[in-house]
Amino acid sequence: MDIELLRTFVAVAESGGFSAAAKSLNRTQSAVSLQIKRLEEQLNDSLLQRTSRSVALTPAGSTFLPYARRMLRLQEEAQLAVGQRNSSETIRFGITDEQAQAYLPDILAPFTESFPDVQIEITCDQSTELVAALQDGLLDMVLCIRHRATPTGIPVATQPLVWVASPDLHVNRLNPLPLALNPEGCVYRAQALSLLSKAGKRWRIAWTSQSPTGINLALTAGLAVSIKADRSIPEGCIALEDTAGLPPLKPAVIELHRSPAGTSLALDTLADMISDAVVQHHASFTAVPENMRAAGSME
Template sequence: MNNRFFDLDLLKTLVMVVDCSSFTVAASRLHSTQSTVSQKIRRLEAMAGHRLLERGHRDIQPTDAGETVLGYARRMLSLNDEMLDVLAGEFEVTIRLGLPEDFASGRRTTHVLSTFNRRHPRVKLEVTSGLSRDLSKGFDQGELDLVIVKQRRHSREAVACWPERLCWIDSAEAPSCDRDPIPLVAFPPRGLYRDDMIQAMERLGRRWRISFTSSSLSGIQAAVADGMGVSLLPARAVTNQHVIVTGHFGATAVDTMEVVILHRPRADAMVKELAGFLIDMLEQDLDER
């Protein structure tokens, strides 16, 4: 029988190092020293019997074993917090919600979540925003209970789904679409819309180059607004600093994506009720297009 018990403090240290991608920053947030953080990671690796982190020149990435431990660590820490909250009589349940950045920062989403919170004041909402691929991975690993993600149409079964309207956008003040080669502002490789943009340029026979890459939606929006290139984004992400390119350089419409809601079939009733709130929000969004 295996009598090893993983120390939550060590697991918390691993999560913090990965989230910060830095021992130094993690040490600061944990109010500790870098050497102490390093010692805790070594102790955890000895207990797990595997190397958990790959230390690169610029960042820190979990190994395959580290990804496994990280998923369980987040769940164990969440359960620990949930238990403390329940014992304190503050919360009945915690819902871990994942949202793409353009939804997480939207006023409509905030309004929906606040309405749900007022109806269920003893339900704790833990909201994580990020790239859809990371949210999907978190959901699959049990780190999230409910997610809105963007995916290729019909790539996986969902609770509900809607077509994602995409727009080619350019800067309102410093347009880029007449340049040759045309500069493209894109998410990193394997990021949403990047391949669609490149394939569209290839079909049109246009010369192109990636002029700017960012994993942040706000970074993409700002780069386009400042004239660094054109991009392909959801209609909801277009600001007054952008213009929608409707045919200026012949770019055809891209309709390969959809927005979906995912939760597990046996999800808590509160998770399903919140999903209903989000479904109503997305239905309204579709009606207004």
């Protein structure tokens, strides 16, 4: 069975469509459709149900998908077993700044020791920008905060969020409330403004920064209030109590995204290491059940 046909099928299944799969595989949509047709002819069964808006697995496709993934993995293991390691493999990994600071120090050294020939190119950006880059075929894997459901996003854990400020800032006396937030497109920003508005709290954007360092400067200087993961409260600042009168925050969902075209032993290992680091980093994290992780890939 042609391994490229399997790779194309997995890409379509995991991306949820021919257009997204074509982009990730750097092929035309018609070429992807033709390869799926060839695979279906070989199997003498329909694998995908096509509509004008979406693509879904048929019962045969659902049965075949784990076998296709296993055959792709077995091919690489076989190549490694006979010394055909791809010394030029590069993993393009996207991650937010705060997550990079929290998880990468514990991951990079062990991974490099296991895969000394694999290069990792790391891009730090906002979650929405990283997911868009992955969907455009510019990244192989992304760890980010969920903004909306996507075909590639697999929930890994939930992360508590808190209002943060300097203990010297008298929040109850501030009207409007000065905020230090990331630019438009950040889910923390969207949640802050939505909840404050619904609660009837007046607010103003006092400080905007793309980086956590910039936000932390505003917080430690006592200039504003912000939203942070509970593990990311800067030194000298505190999580505000309920007495501050601010609305309770919903936890963030941490997601791992994989390019539908990306499959390798190194990439799988890095994905496992990142997922484990997220869940284990803080006891306050709640791991997402396995059945939810599996369901997330076809949202």
